[in-house]
Amino acid sequence: MNNWAEFRHFKYLLAIMEHGGLRAAAEQLRTAESNLSVQAKQFQEYFTIELFRKARDGHILLTETGIAFKPIAQGLLDARDEAIAALKAIERGQIRTLRIGCTPFVDPELFEMACALHKEILPSCPIRPTHGDAVQLVEELVAGEIDAAIMTLPISDPRLSKEALRQDRLVACLRADDPLAGKAAILPPDLESNLGVLRHPRQHPEAHSRLLALLEEAGVQLKEFSRASNPVEMQSLVKAGCGLALLREGTVLAAGLTTRPIAGVNWTVETAFVYNKQLHPKTIPVLARNLKRRLATQPVKGRSSEAMDDRSPRSGSAKHPPRPERSGQGEYPRWRRA
Numbered sequence: 001m002n003n004w005a006e007f008r009h010f011k012y013l014l015a016i017m018e019h020g021g022l023r024a025a026a027e028q029l030r031t032a033e034s035n036l037s038v039q040a041k042q043f044q045e046y047f048t049i050e051l052f053r054k055a056r057d058g059h060i061l062l063t064e065t066g067i068a069f070k071p072i073a074q075g076l077l078d079a080r081d082e083a084i085a086a087l088k089a090i091e092r093g094q095i096r097t098l099r100i101g102c103t104p105f106v107d108p109e110l111f112e113m114a115c116a117l118h119k120e121i122l123p124s125c126p127i128r129p130t131h132g133d134a135v136q137l138v139e140e141l142v143a144g145e146i147d148a149a150i151m152t153l154p155i156s157d158p159r160l161s162k163e164a165l166r167q168d169r170l171v172a173c174l175r176a177d178d179p180l181a182g183k184a185a186i187l188p189p190d191l192e193s194n195l196g197v198l199r200h201p202r203q204h205p206e207a208h209s210r211l212l213a214l215l216e217e218a219g220v221q222l223k224e225f226s227r228a229s230n231p232v233e234m235q236s237l238v239k240a241g242c243g244l245a246l247l248r249e250g251t252v253l254a255a256g257l258t259t260r261p262i263a264g265v266n267w268t269v270e271t272a273f274v275y276n277k278q279l280h281p282k283t284i285p286v287l288a289r290n291l292k293r294r295l296a297t298q299p300v301k302g303r304s305s306e307a308m309d310d311r312s313p314r315s316g317s318a319k320h321p322p323r324p325e326r327s328g329q330g331e332y333p334r335w336r337r338a
Contacts, residue, residue, distance in 0.1 A: 007080060009043045010073040012036055013051060017070055020059050082285040086121075089282035095122055098281065101130040101137040101149035104230035105199070105248060106271055110165065110295075111150050114273070117290050121283055133203035133229070137274075144279035148287070153270045154206045163273040163288045165295055169249040170267040171259040173238055180244075185263035188218040195220065196243020197234050200227040211246075218265060 015025040016036060026033040044051055051066035062070075089095055098118050102111040115127050130137070130146050134155070140146045142159055155162055172186045172195075180186055180194065195215075201208040215222060226242040228234040234245040235254045247259065248269045273288045 004046060005043065007077065009039060010076055012039050013043060014070065014073045014077070016040060016060065017052065017062060017066060022060075079289060082282070082289070085282040086286045090122060095125055095281045095283055097126050097128055098122075098148075098283075099128045099130060099146040101132060101140065101146045101151075103132070103134050103137060103149070103151045103204075105152050105269070106150050107168075107248070107250065110271060113294065114148075114150060114287065114291050117294060118283065118287050121286065121290070125283075133200075134207070135203060135205070141274060141276050144276060147281050148273060148275040148284050151272060151274050152204070152207065153272050154210060155272070155274055156206060159277055160274050161277050161288075163292060165271050165273055165292060167268040167270050169261065170246050170269055171249045171261050173235065173245045173247045173251075173253070173257055173259050175238060175241075176256050176258045178244075181258055181260065183260060185261045186244075187263050188220055188265060191215070191218075191220045191244065191262070194244045195222065195246070196225050197228060197237045197245035198222075198225045199234070200229055203229060214267070 012025070012029065015029055016022060019025040019028060022033045022036050022040075026036050029036070040051075049065050050063050051069050052060040052062050055061055098115075100111075100114065100118075102108075111129075115129070118125065118127065130140070130149075132140075134151055137146065137149045137151060138155060138157055138160070141149060142157065150165070153162065153164075172180075172191070174180055174186075174194075180190055183190075198211070199208070212222065226237045228237055228245075231247055231251050232254075234247065235257055237243075238245050239254065239256060246267075249259065251259075253259065273291055275284045275288070
């Protein structure tokens with residue numbers, strides 16, 4: 001049934017909506033107004049939808065479905081153009097290598113999936129991974145030294161495209177023998193005197209500033225804390241008694257550690273596929289779309305941090321605490337009162 005629709009239908013209808021009427025759209029497309037009218041009518045009748053209504057002055061009024069049609073149709077046409085550009089670049093031998101970066105707090109399986117998907121597109125193309133902090137990778141993306149990166153947000157540089165991939169809940173990481181491990185969930189006030197390990201602020205200044213603002217909003221004031229450059233270092237500091245840390249749910253834990261959700265908040269970590277809007281191989285937008293589609297059908301779940309730690313005290317009572325609704329963006333998530 002859907003095979004009846006062709007790219008020209010979406011192009012015609014989008015032009016009608018953008019120009020506010022059939023006459024202006026026909027002039028822009030250099031076709032007859034009657035042709036556009038027939039195409040628009042057939043499309044709507046075939047799929048039993050109404051995209052717009054004609055006003056008395058000849059202009060069109062978009063329906064709710066018509067409003068939704070505009071970004072959907074534009075995305076479809078963009079995907080077509082990106083696919084053709086990628087095929088041309090491959091045919092001309094312009095994609096010689098893929099230089100892809102990854103920050104330390106990204107799920108490694110997500111990075112591996114991206115590399116594997118590009119191998120499906122172009123098996124002969126060698127992949128050169130780069131691992132570094134957010135500041136470093138943003139600089140390399142802007143300079144065109146790497147082609148893309150999988151990073152945690154926020155990333156505000158306007159020269160970069162950001163395709164959100166997934167969100168994960170942020171949880172408190174603590175020693176299994178910590179008295180707080182006996183709770184099903186940790187309250188924000190518990191973080192006041194116990195949160196003592198953070199990612200180094202210079203690795204991702206935007207994320208660090210956001211975290212401090214969220215903690216302050218939750219009534220948590222941090223004075224001093226230990227700094228770490230990756231999840232393994234953070235866990236080592238937690239084990240050494242430096243305090244709690246905040247980690248992405250699903251992070252593989254070292255022996256002797258466990259995690260607990262933070263009650264009353266819905267903090268999440270958002271991971272994105274990031275690339276330079278101007279300086280990127282033509283296969284990069286296609287890879288971004290394929291990665292999002294693959295995650296929608298085969299999400300990377302990661303290894304459960306709780307499942308990795310069967311020795312935590314009272315783990316049975318805290319193993320499946322209520323999960324807050326996921327929302328918000330960023331390396332450190334949004335916060336609101338429950």
